[in-house]
Amino acid sequence: MHLAGLVLAGGRSRRMGHNKAAMDWAGQPMLARIVEIADRRCPAGVFIAATTASPAYQDLHGTGGPPATWVTGEEPGTGPLGGLAAGLSAAAAAGADLAFVCATDMPLIETGLIDELLGGITESADAVVASDTQRDHPMAGIYRVRAASVIKGLVDGGERRMTAALDALVTHRVTVSDATWLTNVNAPDDLHRLRTSVGGGGLGGVS
Template identity: 60%
Template sequence: MTQDTPNPESIRLAGIVLAGGRSRRMGSDKAALDWEGEPMLARVVRVLQERCDPVLVVAGERSAAYQGIDDIRGRAAPGIDRDRVRWVTDEQEGVGPLGGLVAGLAAAADAGAQYAFVCATDMPLIAPGLIDELRRGLTGSTQAVIARDAQRDHPMAGIYRTDTAPVIADLVAGGERRMLGAIEALTTHRVGVSEPDWLVNVNAPEDLHRLRAVSR
C-alpha cells in the first residue's frame, strides 16, 4: 500500500440508496415490495448500515418511495437505526438515476464522508461482503470502484468519491442520462465480485417471482 493509497479499513463510508425510480415495469413501488417479511428498501438500508454511516435514501418528494415513508419506516424498525438514516429529496427530476447520484453524493460530502457506496433499492440479495470487496479496490487515484460480473458493469453497485458530484452534475447538464456515462467520465476501477447474486435486481414481477423461488 503506497502513501497515496487509502487504507480501506479507515475510510469513512456513507451509503446511498437510489429509490426515486418510477418502477414502470414492476407496476408498483419497488421500495415497498415485500421481501422476506420487510419492505425491500428496509432490507437494503439494514444491510448498508452494517458498513455505512449515514445511509442516505434518495427519493423526490413526489416519488412513490417518499410518499410511502411512514409505512416503510414503521415496518422497517427491526434492525435499523433510524437516527442514521436520512432522506434526500432534492434530486433533479427527469434526468434518471444520475440526478439521484448527484444529490446523494453531495449530501454524503456534506455529512463529512469522502466516499459513498451507491446501490439501487431493488437489490434484495445485497450483502456487506459486496461493500467490503469494493472497498478493497480503492486506490489513491480512483474516483469510482464498481462491481462487474461476467456480463457487464454495475454502476449502481459501486463506491464513488463524494467530490465527483460536480463532475457528474456537469454531465447531466450536458444531456447525459446513462449511469455508464458517469463511470466513463471518472477514473474507474472494476472489481469482479465473488458472489454475483449480490448484484441481482428486480425490474418486473416475473423477476421477483423467480428470485423468490430460487431463494427458498
C-alpha cells in the same frame, strides 16, 4: 475512509407495476432491507435519494425502519444519475469521503459486497464498481464524494445514462465473488425467478 451509504430509490417502478421499494422482503420493505445492510458498513450514515413525488418517498417516508436520511434535491426526470449527484453532495456535506451506492431493487446484497468494493479503492480511483462476467454495475459501487460535481455536470448537460459517469470518472472494476449480490428486480418475471431461486423464503407480497 469515512464511508456513507446511498440508496437510489427515485424510480417509478413502471415495469414492475408496484412500488419496488415497498415490496415485502422477509417481513420488511425492500428499501429497509437495503438500508439495514448498508448501515452495517457505513458509519457516516445512509442516505436515500428520491424525489418527494417518487413512490418510495410517498409510501415509506416517515414510516420508521432503519435510520436513513432522505435526499430529495435531485431534479425530477434526471433518473438515477441525478440521484447519484444529489446523494454524493449530501454525503459530502455530512463529512463522508466515500459512498457505497446501490439501487433499491437489489435485495440480495450483503456486507461482503461492500467489503470487496472497498478492497478495490485506490488514491486515484473516483469510483469502484462491481462487475460480473457480463457487464459493469454502476449502481453497485463505491464513489468518492468529490465526483459529485462531475456527475452534476453530466446531468446538467442532459446526460441520463449511469454508464456515462463511469466514462467520465477514473473507474476501477471489481469482479465480485458472488454475482447473486447484484441481482435486481425490475419486472414481475424477475420477481418470480427470484422467489423461485430462494425457495419462496424471502420475497413475499407487495405492501
